[in-house]
Amino acid sequence: MVVIIDPVSKKELKESGTGLLDESGKVVYPMHNGAFRLVSDNNYTANFGLEWNTFQKTQIDKYSGNTVSEERFFAQTRWTKDSLEGCTVLEVGSGAGRFSQIILDHTKADLYSVDYSSAVEANYRNNGPHTRLKLFQASIYDLPFKKESFDKVICLGVLQHTPDFKASVKALTEMVKPGGELVIDFYPIRNVFTKVHSKYILRPVLKRLKHDTLMSLIRKNINTLISIYTFNRRIGLGVLNRFVPICDIERTLPAGMSAEQLKEWIILDTFDMFSPQYDDPQRLSTVAAWVKEFGLIDVDAAWVKYHGNLEAATVRARKKL
Numbered sequence: 371m372v373v374i375i376d377p378v379s380k381k382e383l384k385e386s387g388t389g390l391l392d393e394s395g396k397v398v399y400p401m402h403n404g405a406f407r408l409v410s411d412n413n414y415t416a417n418f419g420l421e422w423n424t425f426q427k428t429q430i431d432k433y434s435g436n437t438v439s440e441e442r443f444f445a446q447t448r449w450t451k452d453s454l455e456g457c458t459v460l461e462v463g464s465g466a467g468r469f470s471q472i473i474l475d476h477t478k479a480d481l482y483s484v485d486y487s488s489a490v491e492a493n494y495r496n497n498g499p500h501t502r503l504k505l506f507q508a509s510i511y512d513l514p515f516k517k518e519s520f521d522k523v524i525c526l527g528v529l530q531h532t533p534d535f536k537a538s539v540k541a542l543t544e545m546v547k548p549g550g551e552l553v554i555d556f557y558p559i560r561n562v563f564t565k566v567h568s569k570y571i572l573r574p575v576l577k578r579l580k581h582d583t584l585m586s587l588i589r590k591n592i593n594t595l596i597s598i599y600t601f602n603r604r605i606g607l608g609v610l611n612r613f614v615p616i617c618d619i620e621r622t623l624p625a626g627m628s629a630e631q632l633k634e635w636i637i638l639d640t641f642d643m644f645s646p647q648y649d650d651p652q653r654l655s656t657v658a659a660w661v662k663e664f665g666l667i668d669v670d671a672a673w674v675k676y677h678g679n680l681e682a683a684t685v686r687a688r689k690k691l
């Protein structure tokens with residue numbers, strides 16, 4: 371059973387329809403629009419709140435009509451649908467819930483899903499209400515659960531966006547039950563050129579713009595940026611595209627979408643590239659060493675391929691029984 375605690379007092383809390391209650395029955399953290407709220411929206415992830423509430427359905431398999439999240443989830447975790455029956459899964463940084471949807475619709479696991487931003491509302495609209503889903507707006511650094519509560523812990527697409535990558539990994543390892551598993555992925559440092567890229571050149575300025583302003587700027591210029599990107603590829607100068615301020619269309623987006631759908635993913639991913647407060651890629655080997663340092667075993671660090679040519683830098687590990 372997963373024991374819910376107050377991350378401040380460490381005392382046990384009880385769930386109710388109105389919120390998380392202390393021993394006297396007082397609501398300590400309210401329930402609002404489907405999620406227990408331990409923090410306010412006003413934090414460094416406000417950009418993600420806007421992003422996922424704007425693009426609520428874009429990357430959700432059941433709405434997009436593709437299977438990219440399903441393929442990615444099962445390729446990265448190597449879990450099978452049947453093996454998750456009855457397991458408790460903690461998902462940290464769930465965004466609009468693309469992987470929540472896979473866990474809820476393709477397995478019989480009990481899901482505890484956490485995000486620091488108001489994206490929990492998008493996740494609830496996509497996946498709730500559901501008897502196997504509990505949603506929390508909370509931080510990875512102050513998770514409202516007793517340590518070693520979960521059979522499986524996942525954190526996909528999140529760690530590079532936290533202020534202290536190593537402390538975030540530690541917080542996740544603490545949540546894994548003895549015998550349980552952790553699966554994480556993140557932006558990798560590939561080589562010395564990783565940061566020689568329009569993203570890292572322009573982020574110091576663009577991440578400071580008001581989020582609405584940045585979103586409008588991207589929307590206004592997206593057709594031109596797509597044309598430049600496509601032209602460079604056509605004339606064999608695709609290498610120049612790292613200096614075009616647009617997401618990496620070929621290496622990060624699934625093939626086979628309509629032009630309209632592709633444009634929406636590009637706007638989303640370009641906003642996702644410039645708006646976050648933190649963007650801290652790491653080497654696979656460094657993260658694997660941290661996971662070992664925090665006591666996990668069978669640490670496997672690898673590039674995982676899914677949905678054709680897409681790939682994700684993934685670390686899997688287990689806590690000793």
Ligand SMILES: C[S@@+](CC[C@H](N)C(=O)[O-])C[C@H]1O[C@@H](n2cnc3c(N)ncnc32)[C@H](O)[C@@H]1O
Pocket residue numbers: 415418419422429462463464465466467468469484485486487489508509510511526527528531532642
């Ligand atoms: C790029 S999104 C990925 C969302 C989702 N996992 C996906 O792949 O679609 C990163 C998410 O991490 C969340 N996040 C960032 N820092 C966090 C923290 N300290 N605690 C919990 N979530 C956090 C953001 O709010 C955001 O929704």
